[in-house]
Amino acid sequence: MLIDTHAHLFYPNFNEDLEEVIKRAKDSGLDYIIVPATDLKTSEEVVELTKKYDFIYGAVGIHPHETKDWDNSLIEKIEALAMNEKIVAIGEIGLDYFYDFSPKEKQIEAFKAQIELALKINKPIIVHNRESDEDMMSVIRSYQDSGLKAQFHCFSQSFEHARELIKLNHLISFTGNITFKKQDSLRELISRLSLESIMLETDSPFMTPEPYRGQRNEPSYVKLVAETLADIHHLNIEDVARITSYNVFRMFGIGSKPGTSFTYKIRNSLYINITNRCNANCQFCDRNGESVISGYNLKMTKSEEPDASVYIKEIGDPKQFDEIVFCGYGEPTLRWDIVKAVAKYVKENEGRTRLITNGHGNLINKRDIAPELKGLIDVVSISFNSADPRQYSELMGLETRFFNEMISFAKDAKNYVEKVVMTVITMDEVNIERARKTVEEKIGAEFRVRQYF
Ligand code: SF4
Ligand SMILES: [Zn+2]
Ligand SMILES: [Zn+2]
Known part of the structure; x- marks a missing residue:
């Protein structure tokens, strides 16, 4: 094409x-x-x-x-x-x-x-x-x-x-x-x-x-x-x-908008579109807009969200992919049971898993979910966004308490997975070096910057 x-x-x-x-x-x-x-x-x-x-x-x-x-x-x-x-x-x-x-x-x-x-x-x-x-x-x-x-x-x-x-x-x-x-x-x-x-x-x-x-x-x-x-x-x-x-x-306007993808492949990784819903409302997120990422349409309503068997069928043998990534235009821990069921299948079949999350899974599920990562998720990527709690909450359209929630989830997750990575995107107003310092020195996680404009 x-x-x-x-x-x-x-x-x-x-x-x-x-x-x-x-x-x-x-x-x-x-x-x-x-x-x-x-x-x-x-x-x-x-x-x-x-x-x-x-x-x-x-x-x-x-x-x-x-x-x-x-x-x-x-x-x-x-x-x-x-x-x-x-x-x-x-x-x-x-x-x-x-x-x-x-x-x-x-x-x-x-x-x-x-x-x-x-x-x-x-x-x-x-x-x-x-x-x-x-x-x-x-x-x-x-x-x-x-x-x-x-x-x-x-x-x-x-x-x-x-x-x-x-x-x-x-x-x-x-x-x-x-x-x-x-x-x-x-x-x-x-x-x-x-x-x-x-x-x-x-x-x-x-x-x-x-x-x-x-x-x-x-x-x-x-x-x-x-x-x-x-x-x-x-x-x-x-x-x-x-x-x-x-x-x-x-x-x-030539061609057409692609239909919704429940799973989507980029490079040699398979991404799992768990939900289009989120507890946050980030300024830079297109979740409420087109929700197209890398040419895949991730838009779906709650009633269209598939159950674990649909994802598992599309994954097939997880070893054919570098990793299975729980991601999308939405927060995967909103459907934590589905993530766990799919991750269990992947791990039982010797695949690798990564969870991309905003780190609010404990508040969303009203319990400490970090121990449940063990054996199911290999890498957790958390959107860190900013080292300044007020800026963080403004960027995400949330109260400042969510900043502390994200930090403590990151620290806790380190005990149960191979690696925790924290990301910021390059926006003029975000102090990247301060973010790097906080992530590396205070949280002890890996730091990654993503280009955004
Ligand atoms: S946390 Fe992620 S999915 Fe949720 S609004 Fe922000 S960028 Fe979008
Ligand atoms: Zn010409
Ligand atoms: Zn020309």
Whole structure:
């Protein structure tokens, strides 16, 4: 399930063998291709392509290179083309100060006018940016609260810009250049970004990935981009495909939201979606929102929560996984009996178990459950969140007594399991070093930081 979100299939170098290129894309496992136009003529061609091939979607708009004769009467024409059923965005549009094909003022004028159109017709934009970071960011910032959704294609800006754009709800995408030998800094940047904000693209016929560099690029090579992302994030290509495809659904509405998963596999671990309920209400948690993690939909109501036999059946032989992890968008100890029943099965069949919890299990179950971890759970991961009790309670929407509860559960759990790990996520307001000190010195647990933005 791979999607190439950026392929200019109307370029003349596809004239001879477009059918074969498209067939190769299909054969190599691509679900969809998005073809962004670059001017009015190619916008019309894109519309035709989307009519001819059911798995091709398109975007219409004027590329910055083509804006030297821009005048606002073009907007009506683009709008009319954008009304076609499978046109999912306005693009590609943006700024390019590397090539001097159009004056800056014209580029900015055309870019803004097309953003206004996208907002009017409620479609995202596909953004091209080269050597124009400063103006690009100031244009995008000026639309901060407008509801604008953008894909920043062939991303080459700084980590700080990536972080800012992602905070503004935009997504970024990478092409074959991430496979180039001299692109260590780009790969380093990618390693610091969550795949939840990334889409795949080829930018065909350009940006051909290794080992085909120097030849014409084509959508089937998107697999090489996906493999590189998988390598960087130590994931399987299936993980990358699933996560990035869901991002395409969120951005462009192509495909569909996956059905609820009771168990879900990431890398070689199997995660058990115990519940979507929680006693807390963390500011950073999407439990009440989409509840999609790594491309899996974890949303379920109380009445949909399965019993232990369903999980056990899906686990099968637990030895085939690195570990069985009790996790999800909810607090597993709310269904402690189910966790124990599943963990018992896993341990009896020589698997490994990990419980991810907020550490409030004793209060939730109105008894000391730590001794019950023994023999059932190998590792406990506790969300530590902050060393400051007041901040902790604000972040989690709970009273401060829950902070002490979490600390004492962590200390107690150490007596019954192999390892206790405590995690914080990187938020500007959280003092990571203070958290580390408290966890390592006062609790004596392992400390781990997770990126968040
Ligand atoms: S404790 Fe975990 S599941 Fe509960 S609201 Fe916070 S992040 Fe979400
Ligand atoms: Zn581009
Ligand atoms: Zn392009």
